[in-house]
Amino acid sequence: MASSLRRELWRTPDLLGFAAHWIWIWCVFWSPLFYKESEHLDALATGTGLVPLEPLWVVSLLVNVVTIAFLLTLSHVRNPLGDIKGLPLAGGAVTALGTLALSHSALVLAGSGASLLYVTGAVLTGIGSGIVVVMWAELFASLGSKRTVSYSVPALLIAAGLYFVVRLLPIDPAQVLVALLPLASMGLFLHYKHSAPRLPRRNRNVRVKEKPPLRLIAIALFFGASFGIMKGLLAPAGDEWIVVRDLLNIVAIVGGTIAIFVTMSVYKMDFDHLTYQIALPLMAAGFLFLPLSEPWNVIGTGVHQAGYQYFYIVLWALWAVAASRGNVPAGWVAGWGLLSIQLGQLVGSIAASLAVGLITTELQLAMLSAGFIFVILIIALFALGGGSANTAWGFVKPVEEADTASDFEKAGTRLARRCHLSPREVEVFFLLAKGRNRAFISEELVIGDETTKSHIKSIYRKTDVHSQQELINLIEGEGKEGA
Structure with a gap:
């Protein structure tokens, strides 16, 4: 996996795209x-009874859940979702518009309409970020587990x-x-989608x-509810500790990210052990700190976040x-997973926020925290530790799971990117690589014969070959060099 990671580091534009998504969230x-x-919305927050939670969090996350549910429904008949023209940029x-609406300058200019503008911004960020995260999740799910990591x-x-640079x-x-962002x-x-091999026509818009996937759901x-509960219970912390919490969470994310690389690449753990031996105990440990006073409860959120x-x-x-083993569209599986995570976060954070108002003593908070730890450990010992072998993925090691693309397709993708082929040329390129003739390509891509002929000429010119067999030989040579 280490060599795989080094190769992926050269894909700077693609990595920066996914990184930009995370910087925006943070x-x-x-x-x-x-x-x-959100200070001008204090009255609105008080009316909902969710005073400790940021209004932006509640509104945006609620709309986010609805958006992902819509895209999931759409994925049953229209897939991949990333191929829907204009959807990613939309x-x-x-x-971007929603974020600008939430900015200080925009709210000041809005004057008495600031509250309406703020709610509108929260709704737009919920819709837009729902689309963005589904696009990335679908893409990664189509690449295979090893490349996802x-x-x-x-x-x-x-x-x-880059997050810490923006903060300065x-x-x-x-x-x-x-x-x-x-x-x-x-x-x-x-940029990545246009240079990656497109699914054959017969594998697009498949009815699911x-x-x-009930177990994945x-x-x-x-896990989503656990995160939401932790956020809701610590929401009443003072402003100075909220800032510390957020910075600590970023540090914890870095620690968790490095840990996942080590446990997958060095110890080659399977999904069961990654879950109930590492992730669940860390989350349970976070709840141990919760009943304590600052800064320990804030540190607990960092442990839980890791x-x-x-x-x-x-x-x-x-x-x-x-997605690979079930032979189902990647967007469909990722959609169910994302919907479940976001819904869990929403329900967990609201429930915990409401529960905070009922807690009057430290003993009650300690008992509540102990209850969460008990539930987490029970799940670790029984639900995940003993039963997932029946699902056929519990014992899978992500770094050893084969990528969905063959070595020949990977070599072709590298060559297409290096030669700067256009999106349509990439489609023609891979059909040529499979030995298809001009008539087949025209029918498969629903384009005219002269258009196909023009694309083939352009591909030969950009790759510096003169025949279909030379093109195939070039891809095979690329594959040997990249092995």
């Missing part, structure tokens, strides 16, 4: 950049470093820069008739395995 929801902009643009690790480490900027330019993320996403719901982020990457790798 800056909007886990930093003071946008916290104070997601980036809507997220080798992408996620360096991207998250890059994101953490003055608030107004920082907010504008953060608003542009979703557009950059989707632009770089399309399989039942929902249950695990994702549980375990949560650790398993978040495991889940994304797991979706790739489920």
Whole structure:
């Protein structure tokens, strides 16, 4: 996996695209950049009874859940979702507009309409970020578990470093820069999509008739709810400790990311051991600190965050395995997983926030925390530790799971990127590589014969070959060099 990681580090534009998505999340929801902009909504928050939770978190996450549910429904008949024309850029643009609406300058200019603008911004960020995260999750699930991990690790480490750079900027330019990140993320996403092999026509827009992956849904719901509960219970902490919590969470994410790389590449753990021997104990340890006073309860959130982020990457790798082995669209599996995580976070954070109002003593908080630890350990010992062998993926080692693309396809992808083939030329290129003639290509891609002929000429010119057999030989040579 180490060599795989080194190869992926050269894919800087793609890594920066995924990193930009994470920087946006951290800056909007886990930093003071946008916290104070909700002060004029105190009356609204009081009316909902969710005073400790940031209004942006509740509104945006609720809309995010609805958006992902819609995309999941769409994925039953329209897949891959990333091939829907204009959808990725629409997601980036809507997220950018929503973020700008939440900025200090925009709210000041809105005057008496600031509250309406704030809610509108929260709704737009929920819609747009739902599209953006589904695009990335679908893409990774189609690449295989090994490549999912080798992408996620360096991207998250890059994101953490750039996040601290953004935090050093003055608030107004920082907010504008953060608003542009979703557009950059989707632009770089399309950069990858245009240079990757496209699914054959027969594998696109396949109707999904399989039942929902209930076990994956249950695990994702549980982990999402655990994160939401931790956030809701610590929401009443003072402003100075909230800032410390957010910074500590980023450090914890880096630690969890490095840990997932070590346990997968060095110890080669399977999904069961990655889950119930590492992630769950870390999350349980976070709840141990919760009943204590500052700074210990804040440190507890960092410990919990490390375990949560650790398993978040495991889940994304797991979706790739489920999609490959179940022969179902990657977006469908990833959609169920993301919907479950986000719904768990929403329900968990609201329930915990409401419970905070009922807790009057430290003993009650300690008992509540102990209850969560008990539930986590029971799941670790029984639900995950003993039963997942029946699912056929519990004993799978992500770093040893074969990628969905063959070596020949990977070599072709590298060559297509290096020769700067256009999206349509990439499609023609891979059909030529499979030995297809001009008539077949025209019918498969629904283009005219002269158009096909023009694309083939352009491909031969860019790759510096003169025949279809020379092109195939060139790809095979590329594969030997990359092995």
